[in-house]
Amino acid sequence: MLTKRIIPCIDVDLDDDGNPAVYTGVHFEDLKYTGDPVEMARAYNEAGADEFVFLDITASADGRETMLDVVSQVADEVFIPLTVGGGIRTTEDIKETLRAGADKVSITTGALERPELVNEGARAFGSQCIVISVDARRRFDEDGEHYTQVDGESCWFECTKKGGREGTGIDVLEWAAEAESRGAGELFVNSIDKDGTKDGYDIPLTSAVCDVVDTPVIASSGCGGPEHMHEVFTEANADAGLAASIFHFDEYSIADVKSYLDERDVPVRF
């Protein structure tokens, strides 16, 4: 039986000396230093992570170089899948990232601004390595296309750019279906409303996305403990749960999360 994947997310930034560093934030802000990315990857691999997501949050040329170097170091010694995102806008960026040792690339803004990038990437490198990431935000107005009930209110989910700072007016569910039809092999669903809150994933959002696509969905944002992973797997039918701070700050180990899920009959890999 296919297992649910537990994925630590590692946000890579540069420290004051230009070295790679991991920071963890709340609501995409208030970043706090957490460690060296390669060291963290090693530790998570030994702890039983099913996959890694590395995000370059520097959005700079220096950051990009550093990121590719980190990816190569990790890929050379850790034999589990690596997804890399941040600033990917062209097929050349995709190629460079895969060549550095990534198995998949996660694309957000680059695909929203030029949807053909999804087709081009899938054609050149295969759908299996094209992950489309959305930073969704709840909107309680009349501008959306698909409405979902959240806490008794009707809202739609908007795709945002720049970590939620910029709206696009694009409905997440429309975009998810379009990205899939263009060749995306996986969808990575972040929630601006839930990011850093630790009060659980955005279940209405994740369920709605799982309902409109057949490709695997990685749920992200809001995980505060094993019960939230359980909720997103059983109530929203997500295929993978991503978390950062609960693992980075040693609140829970990956084994804690997997044991909790296993005891409740959610299939996980040991």
Next chain:
Amino acid sequence: MSQQSLTTRSSEDALASVVVVDYGLGNLRSVTRGLERAGAAVTITDDSAAFAEADGVVLPGVGAFREGVENADPIREDLLAVADRGQPLFGICLGMQMLLTTSEEGATDGDAAVTGLDLVPGTNVRFDHGQKVPHMGWNELSVERAHPLVEGVDTETEGDRAAGATGGSVDGRYAYFVHSYYAVPDDDGATVASTDYDLEFPAIVANESGNVFGTQFHPEKSGETGLTILRNFVDICVAYRRGRDA
């Protein structure tokens, strides 16, 4: 195709020499590192002259069946010769599917003439029982029959490996899959290990004589289980060389 090759590790400390076939598809970095970790000296090449001298040949690959078969066409006869000589030939993911005869993936393009290597007769079909496609993630292996790739080889060679570093059985362990098509061999006996994704499909296949085999999953992405498979493969290569040199 370029006639260049790259040997990535000195052969002195390696247990076996392995060629990773570079036919222009996929990222060869992880499979190369994984094989090196398992004790192989790896040469990445599309130069078929290197095939015969190697202790084993790996046919990697991600992407579409048609593209894979077409890209590998110039070395098709050389790959068949590897199988003929009894050399270990290991297909991974698309490389495994290419060991079969046909694929729905090729036929849907309107040209049924795309033929795989036909070393493990059968066809590749698409998941269509309502499963999420691609089948992506970690799934369990059930060993169906004996084969050195899934149970390890007794190479009887003290000193070949450090204690504890040997291969071994992978029954009941998890491997990482990413694929939309799965193999249906003509002969059920070709299935060495199977996996359940709403239906049972072959995770590992092998030909009758046992020297041609493949995994649908990516051993180079399957953590310790994958490294076990790669160590078993290196041991198969060592056994082949001993037999050939004896």
